Amino acid sequence: MEAGEDEGFVEKIIEVHGIRKSFKKRKTKEIITAVNDVSFDVHRGEVLGLLGPNGAGKTSTIKMICGLLQADEGSIHINGLDIQKRRLKALKHISAVLEGNRNLYWRLTVRENLEYFAGNRGLSRKEVAAQIEKLLSQFHLKDKENELVNGLSRGMQQKLAIAVALLANTEVILLDEPTLGLDVEISYELREILKTIVKEEKRTIIISSHDMPVVQELCDRTIIINKGTVVVDERVENLLKLFETRAYSIKLGDALSEAQQLKLQRKFPLSTYKVGTHQTTVEVNLEHSEDIYELFDIFKEEGTQVESIDRITIDFEQVFMEIVKGEKNYAMA
Amino acid sequence: MQWLNLLNANIRKEYIELKRYLPNTIALLLTFYIIFLAAFFGIMFVGDPASFEVNVQYSIISVAFWSLTMMTMNFIGFAIVTEAMRGTLEQLYMSPLGVWKIMLTRIIAQFILQMVFMVILLFAAMLTSGQWLNLNPMTTLPIILITMVSMTGVSFMIAGLAIIVKQIQAFLQIFQFVLMALVFIPISVAPFLAFAPFVKGVDMVRTIMIENITLTQIPWADYSFLIANSIVYLTLGLVVFRSCEKVAMKKGLLGQY
Incomplete structure (x- = not known):
């Protein structure tokens, strides 16, 4: 039995099996193995922490789950759909924050960003109007909705990037370093918002982070990756x-x-x-x-x-x- | 409906950004107007007085089309590079509709907006020169729309290249002069240019505007050639774009700049 199955997470929504990814260095032609035979499953409604030192292979793993990077070997299934073969169908189930505040259009306002990204998923402004209102108030961005993103603080930009990901209303959300570069106060605020989302919405979330309180407070289970391989796959409370x-x-x-x-x-x-x-x-x-x-x-x-x-x-x-x-x-x- | 929402979102975004970068847009429009003035005064002072009117009309249409092709075709290459720099390119790749559809709607949006500028430029040039062209949209628009299909194909090739190479600004600067040559050189002088993208369409529109003829006066062979040319370039463009996407995903180039 895997970590997670004993806690009522029965159905697997993400299945990662034996993925490998190597890159060739441009100048030296040296082959670097970023991810080496990584396998794990994520169950519906589970919050998984993906940890590891810099260069451990976390971001490559997350990008392979999103289908942004093709694995050399192995397979990834999202809700039963092979991400490498049926990428667009699988993407209906995933949204992600990959580069935090860089994931936004800085010359658009807060509301325009939300509406634009919804439009890119084929949703009309009318369809997402209520959801946008809810997210603006949940992320305390209501009074900033008509401000250009480049005029916002980094913390607010980060909150907006997460709101954009949530707006897609997907079952799976991938958050790569959601609190990176934020001050203690904003980091705490974001953590509290995420806690509410985890509690109320029961979505499947993968969080890659160096911010241990985030992982400790939000995640049910954690996977630690080091040098491209899974070192630990265990429930957070068991590890502690x-x-x-x-x-x-x-x-x-x-x-x-x-x-x-x-x-x-x-x-x-x-x-x-x-x-x-x-x-x-x-x-x-x-x-x-x-x-x-x-x-x-x-x-x-x-x-x-x-x-x-x-x-x-x-x-x-x-x-x-x-x-x-x-x-x-x-x-x- | 998803297509419509996607198109709506991208037209809106392009329009908003155009408004926010308005000084840039006006400067660009002025640049094309100045190029037209240079051509106009060149024809006036050193050109053959016997063919003055035709030459001026020819240069008005050519400058206007050069602005349209350049702004539409180079736009997507610059857009990809900018998205990669901003960090939004990967986010676009998270769309379940596919980036080629997003890019297609952006090209359409840009085409619509650039058409407005082209009309402004045409009227400014006609006012300056006192030469009036046949601008009947019922005769010119169908050909422009078919021509746009081949332009879209080339735009996708540029977009594919931009995804892999990223730093293609130097190439795009050279490419604008290639476009200039394609628009200005008449097919009668270099018939093989008809096989290049959009050249046949520009030539047909030029004939309609200068000679004031109707759609039915153009031979069916010309329409067939134009449609075939557009389909070939669009297909080729999409194939190149999808292949470049695959290479980028294999090598992990989407998030790199």
């Missing part, structure tokens, strides 16, 4: 739980001997050992719950006194960093 339960901060009454420190490093290579003026602290990530006994055996050998054990609360950013830096450890777990 997994790392949270095994991360401990242990305060000791005495410093560890050299032999103890050596054993600690050998057995728990990712652990940190800090000697302070009044106390010594060991922070450790335990791969298996029974590892705690081995840790205590190290302390017991020389009678080191354990003063307290605290579970380290972990946020999604730390989880992401742990996985990307030490993906082998996660795979073993």
